[in-house]
Amino acid sequence: MAAPQTEALRADIGGLVDRLGPGRASLVPILQDIKRRYHEIDAETMQVVAEALDIHPVEVYSVASFYAFLGSRPQGVHVIRLCGTLSCDFAGKDAVAEALRRELGVEFGETTADGQVTLEWASCIGMCDQGPALLVDDDVHTRVTPDDVRAIVAACRADQRRADA
Numbered sequence: 384m385a386a387p388q389t390e391a392l393r394a395d396i397g398g399l400v401d402r403l404g405p406g407r408a409s410l411v412p413i414l415q416d417i418k419r420r421y422h423e424i425d426a427e428t429m430q431v432v433a434e435a436l437d438i439h440p441v442e443v444y445s446v447a448s449f450y451a452f453l454g455s456r457p458q459g460v461h462v463i464r465l466c467g468t469l470s471c472d473f474a475g476k477d478a479v480a481e482a483l484r485r486e487l488g489v490e491f492g493e494t495t496a497d498g499q500v501t502l503e504w505a506s507c508i509g510m511c512d513q514g515p516a517l518l519v520d521d522d523v524h525t526r527v528t529p530d531d532v533r534a535i536v537a538a539c540r541a542d543q544r545r546a547d548a
């Protein structure tokens with residue numbers, strides 16, 4: 384039996400599909416609405432949306448990850464985005480996530496006190512066969528191990544330039 388929060392999520396998404404229509408064209412407005420309500424679009428949500436619209440989850444992942452990049456929250460000089468989607472999950476993303484939290488001293492969705500690094504989840508970034516995968520700004524890192532995290536974070540801390548400067 385599904386967890387209560389999953390049932391609530393299904394009901395919410397079902398309501399959105401009723402309101403916006405069951406077609407593919409509803410995908411973006413549904414994701415926008417979910418983002419407004421829940422402030423994030425996690426893997427479970429994407430799965431439920433895919434089922435509700437009868438489309439492949441990968442389609443939802445790619446649209447949702449595109450929108451994640453448009454986030455309007457203030458961000459650090461560098462942004463590390465760890466893929467939290469299924470293949471990377473199976474490849475060991477939890478251990479990498481823990482190493483990132485420990486090394487940076489922040490949770491996902493937060494920025495270090497010095498404003499240097501923001502840590503975020505990403506949806507699939509297209510490197511599913513080489514997970515765990517993460518982005519440092521626009522640079523892709525694949526097969527990341529917890530041991531790699533120290534060097535990745537050190538490089539971010541050492542580089543004071545804004546990625547978009």
Ligand code: FES
Binds near residue numbers: 466467510511512
């Ligand atoms: S599942 Fe992580 S890159 Fe595709």
